[in-house]
Amino acid sequence: MTAGDRPDGAPEKVPNAWLWHRMDRDRAAALWVELAEWVQWLRATYQFTQGHFPACWYRHTAVREELTALMAAHKAAYADDAGPDAYRSDMTAWHTHEFWPLMNRLKSIGNFADCTAEQCHYKPRVVVTVPGLEEYIADDLEDRPERAETSxxxxxxxxxxxxxxxxxxxxxxxxxxxxxxxxxxxxxxxxxxxxxxxxxxxxxxxxxxxxxxxxxx
Structure with missing residues (x-):
């Protein structure tokens, strides 16, 4: 769809390529392959054990989101747009500011307590909202001024x-x-x-x- 195809003539908004909850089937399939290969490389390269980086990481939605972001940052840090032999500091920054902080908090965000190398015991919780959210939002919007007319x-x-x-x-x-x-x-x-x-x-x-x-x- 192009801008001319929309009734208002506005350009179509394309979802961010890393948003799992908005991906179509083809994009999700491609990213699953890319992420699984990258995480396998990560675990093997840094020699993580089951106790620190469980093999069932992909079943834990919060961990999947974090690892997707970490992979995207890694690709940006090691991009060759500056030249394959260029000296750069962003590779060190990726390790210091992104990689190791995530590894240090991985267990706390992943809920891996009952998982073993043979079986995953992770059970996603159903997140509920106290009744009345729609009414509260409506009341909140009612009290706000309308957008000022622009030139x-x-x-x-x-x-x-x-x-x-x-x-x-x-x-x-x-x-x-x-x-x-x-x-x-x-x-x-x-x-x-x-x-x-x-x-x-x-x-x-x-x-x-x-x-x-x-x-x-």
Whole structure:
């Protein structure tokens, strides 16, 4: 689906590639293979025992989430975008700030107490919510103010002496209806509707230039 396929014309939001609860079947299948291979490498490389890193890690949802994040961080730390021979510190940072802290808290978050090398005894708890959540949210929203109206991008600009309010021109630039002559100057001259507009700081408005065919120096 493209932006043109949506009724509101907005671009389709693509779920984050690491969110297990929002993955489709193909993405989940690919990630399971990737994660299982990586965790096997991790356990073998660092020689973790059953007592510290149980073999049934994949049945423990919190552990799976943590290991997925750890794997993604590991791939980022060892990425070769800086060059395969580049000296870097993020590999050490991954061990110090991400890997070992997770290993040290793994047992506490995994609920591995009754698990053995032969059998997993983990039983996920049903997380309940006290009745009344929907009503509480409705009451909370009722007490909040509505969103303030924002200025909409102008679709046309008359060559009026009073110009265009700064917020309208900014909205037009954001919407792609106008562009800065020099992107490095946020309040520099802007090109809009085949004209050049200059920002007047005192009036806080963009004023049209009489000769639109000549860019300002």
């Amino acid at each position: 909409t991008p102008p679709q046309a600009v008359e060559a009026a002496d009073d110009g265009v309010p700064a917020q309208d021109m900014e909205a037009a630039i954001t919407a792609g209806l106008a562009e800065l002559v020099d992107p490095q100057k946020p309040y520099g001259p802007a090109r809009f509707e085949d004209r050049i507009w200059i920002y007047d700081r005192r009036a806080k408005r963009y004023l049209p230039q009489p000769d639109s065919s000549t860019d300002p120096s």
